[in-house]
Amino acid sequence: MNFISRCIYSSQIFIFAVEQTTNIGKEMVSTLGKAVLAIAWVFNGVAALVVAARYYARIKILKRFTIDDALILLTLLLAVGNSVFLTISVHWGLGTHMAALSDIQIQNTVKWVFLCEFFSILSPGIGRIAYAFLLLGLVPPVQWRTRFLWSIIAIQFVVDIVTIIISFAQCRPLSTFWNHDVSGTCWSPSVQQDTGFFQGSVCSAVDLTLAVFPASMFWNLNMERKKKIFLSCLMGLGVFAMTASIIKTIELRAITAAADLTYAMAQLAIWWTLEANLVLIATSIPTLGPIIRRQHRHPSPVPDGSSRSSKGGGAQATRPWHALFYAKRSKTERGSSEDLWPGVPKAYALEESVSREQKRGIKKTTTIGVGYEDVDAAPLGTIY
Known part of the structure; x- marks a missing residue:
């Protein structure tokens, strides 16, 4: 009241x-x-x-x-x-x-x-x-x-x-x-x-x-x-x-x-x-x-989006940032929370990776830019 x-x-x-x-x-x-x-x-x-x-x-x-x-x-x-x-x-x-x-x-x-x-x-x-x-x-x-x-x-x-x-x-x-x-x-x-x-x-x-x-x-x-x-x-x-x-x-x-x-x-x-x-x-x-x-992007020979890597290994090659937006998407693929604001992890891609690895019975730790996330320990659907 x-x-x-x-x-x-x-x-x-x-x-x-x-x-x-x-x-x-x-x-x-x-x-x-x-x-x-x-x-x-x-x-x-x-x-x-x-x-x-x-x-x-x-x-x-x-x-x-x-x-x-x-x-x-x-x-x-x-x-x-x-x-x-x-x-x-x-x-x-x-x-x-x-x-x-x-x-x-x-x-x-x-x-x-x-x-x-x-x-x-x-x-x-x-x-x-x-x-x-x-x-x-x-x-x-x-x-x-x-x-x-x-x-x-x-x-x-x-x-x-x-x-x-x-x-x-x-x-x-x-x-x-x-x-x-x-x-x-x-x-x-x-x-x-x-x-x-x-x-x-x-x-x-x-x-x-x-x-x-x-x-x-x-x-x-x-x-x-x-x-x-x-x-x-x-x-x-x-x-x-x-x-x-x-x-x-x-x-x-x-x-x-x-x-x-x-x-x-x-x-x-x-x-x-x-x-x-x-x-x-x-x-x-x-x-x-x-x-x-775009305003804060620094010139770099490494394309934006290629910094993601596995914790247990070296750098993991990924598509350049523009390929993420120009490439055709499947029926189930969604947008990315990174599309909204810099530094926000790609929720759907991470979720998809978790599901795939869990089906194989493999425990994987993924670096998502701002830190390390034990994706097997995180409840599915709560990562944004």
Whole structure:
């Protein structure tokens, strides 16, 4: 409860800090319109730059474009769509108190914010699914880990789709939601609010799960504790999106704020916009490792990737680094955690080596760059 209380308090301080005032007639009317626009487009710009860097790393350096990259592009487009619809909403009066708006302005504000729900729900949702697919391509083919990630993907997708269906099915005809002059019927606002609370809770739980999941694997690597902490934090940036998701869920009370809906919805819009863009940024930053590796690569006659050797013998020849990315992959072969950040062992290759050697009954110790790992002593599926 203390954490939730702090989130509410922080959100109130944040809203107060970004709140703008404009003159409408003779009355000073508080408005969040400018804040909504600033947050939407500034964070969109930052997210777009991070995604562009991601594509440079994935396509230009690694020569790879996978399903998570495609989903991130869709996530970015949905986030931009959210900003476009919010811009139209602000034009009509989003962030301004209802007392200062005409009936037409109120109707159009509510209409465009309502239509914006499609983007605000799907954008962060697909971003989370994209991150789960990224992890699927990195983890060893261990049954429980794979099934767990697929369960996360299924839960996120189903919950988001059901939420959208409920949102757009609550009024017949749909225009009844924003135009009370149209004869029709709508469900109680509490239905959408309760659905939103459930969806927001699931999203926050997924953010936390996906943030902790990589750390559970990094912690089993034989490397310095500082590096483990760094990598765990790098892959766990989704906690920032989780915080925005929690505050957004709390702000869903705006749905039933009939007395000042146009102002209350602006507060909610700020947090769902932050959530969507923070998901984009958090899921893309871990993929920028190849750029760092390229910047810090030292000239050497020995190709990168040839330093791996057996503990009991001399250097073991391996393919040059670029061959790892250009070569054809088998159906079961996956990406490498080294593709994300320099110095992270190739989880799948190590796992495959362990399985092969165990079948032969041979005990083998493998050097993985940062130290020595007794692969027979390590539980299968816990090496990342």
